Amino acid sequence: MQCADLTESLAGAADGVTELSRAERRHVERCLRCQAEIVQYRKLLRAMRSLRTDVLEPAPGLLADILATLEEAGERQAVRSLLSGRRIAYLGGLAAATAAGAAGAIVFASRTRRARLAG
């Protein structure tokens, strides 16, 4: 086992994601270089995690810009649903008118037939 064999495992070991094999552990126990590397990775990962609480000051006006973008998107959506609502109402009206026309034609036809039979 050589240091080069552990290149990919050490950061994972420091992260707690990778478990070193028995042979790897035995090597690290005797190798100061690998031990130092694990310590460095641990420091690096600790520093990386600490950045999580580091919040940058957002660019001025960003919040207003985001809300304006959402407002615009919301309006567009509203217009779209209004238009689709109107389309549905139009189609519904058309269907109702067609049904009424058909019903009228049936009534007219049956009256005409009745009048013809009576006459």
Added chain:
Amino acid sequence: MPREVAEVVADAVAAAKDGDKEAFDEVVRLTYADAYTLAHRLTGNEEDARDVVQEAYLRAYRGLQSFRGDAQFTTWLYRITANCAATQLGRRTKHRHDELDDSVPVVDPHPDHDPQLRADAEDLRTRLRVALDALPPRLRSVVVLRDVYDLPHEAIAAELGISETAAKVRLHRARNKLRDQLFGRREGETRAG
């Protein structure tokens, strides 16, 4: 994000899912600094970060019904932000091919100038920020999402449009570069054993 704030966000998200537009505005107010920070870390500049954050919230707003609440809203938002940043960086690198070069050396080639500073945690963070900014975007994205925001490899790969193996390789390379930058390699160290 403190637990109380996370709870307020969760309530606002639930209300927004029920159609309350004001509630979504509140979600934005509570989370946008965080999202901007991530976008800035991924893109490395303010202008792109602004565009990325706006696009991310727009996508989040449109896709809010698909947010199931299995994870925290911020985790979901980070994934969207990462995806938007990858798109933005892809657009940018079409014009600037040098960004794709992983071999670009990070700045400050002599991190061990001042041993006193090396011991200082805040200084380590400062140098880490510099080193992160100097990483090629494709490496920086992976290491930031994994090591700062704790996203799983699978999520990182999905949002960046790469395989999980590629995400792991990039993470390894990024960590190596950062370690070299922050702690330096000892003279003659080549990991030959």
